[in-house]
Amino acid sequence: MSNIELNKRQDQILEIVKEKGPITGEQIADLLNLTRATLRPDLAILTMTGYLEARPRVGYFYAGKSGGLHISEKINKIMVKDYQSIPVVVNNNVSVYDAICTMFLEDVGTLFVVDENSILVGVLSRKDLLRASLGSQNLNTIPVNIIMTRMPNITMCTRDELIINVADKLIEKQIDALPIVKETDKGYEVVGRITKTNITKLLVDIANDELMI
Ligand code: ADP
Numbered sequence: 001m002s003n004i005e006l007n008k009r010q011d012q013i014l015e016i017v018k019e020k021g022p023i024t025g026e027q028i029a030d031l032l033n034l035t036r037a038t039l040r041p042d043l044a045i046l047t048m049t050g051y052l053e054a055r056p057r058v059g060y061f062y063a064g065k066s067g068g069l070h071i072s073e074k075i076n077k078i079m080v081k082d083y084q085s086i087p088v089v090v091n092n093n094v095s096v097y098d099a100i101c102t103m104f105l106e107d108v109g110t111l112f113v114v115d116e117n118s119i120l121v122g123v124l125s126r127k128d129l130l131r132a133s134l135g136s137q138n139l140n141t142i143p144v145n146i147i148m149t150r151m152p153n154i155t156m157c158t159r160d161e162l163i164i165n166v167a168d169k170l171i172e173k174q175i176d177a178l179p180i181v182k183e184t185d186k187g188y189e190v191v192g193r194i195t196k197t198n199i200t201k202l203l204v205d206i207a208n209d210e211l212m213i
Contacts, residue, residue, distance in 0.1 A: 006051075010042050014062065017052055021061035028060070064209040074211055075202075080166055081159040083202055084180055084192040089114045090144060092121050096132045097139040099124055110177035112190050113148050119187035120156070120179055122148030156181045156188060167199050 006014070009032070016028055025043055029036045043060065046052040053063040088106040090099050092113050099111055103126070113122035124144055132147045133139060157166050157178045166178055180192030205211050 018062045022059040024059040078163045083198040087190045087193040092145040096142045112179045122150045
């Protein structure tokens, strides 16, 4: 219901109500130089679809994209695919040195390690790379597959999972990121990345009433 396309005038009404609400239909009409009657169908649509709420003798106020749902109901509809990031992967035979360079260049805190078939075989975090750097060995000669956390010990998720499940896993396992995977006959292919940063973005969107649903 709440994902219908709004026309230009309906968008204008929403902007006005967001800024000035609660506001009466009369006042909205004045601001748009229209009559109350012209506006009536748009206000009806915006109210029925849950964008606006109307209170008798008070006026219209903004109810958010997902209507008047309670905040926990909203959060429990958000999927991983609504907040995912692009994954950064390295091959399992690159050196620790190269992985550190990739982490800086790509500006991420977690790298996913894949084999020659692009199948997930490991995870590298900042601390994994720091730990390896503390040893005296030459970082150019140590392959990442020696130091990574490997399958089957990787916590993963799919695009169609609830984001709140991911938040639970991040806390329970005390990790920063999960690979988003797609199962194939060879193993799990990495299709995305979801991190504490994505969940923080979700929190900010909740506060601004700009949830991606
Ligand atoms: P940091 O190194 O900054 O503490 P994490 O808390 O994410 O980062 O990683 C802690 C440990 O957990 C590391 O050894 C890392 O390899 C491992 N790890 C990170 N993400 C996962 C994951 N999705 N599944 C399994 N292990 C992981």
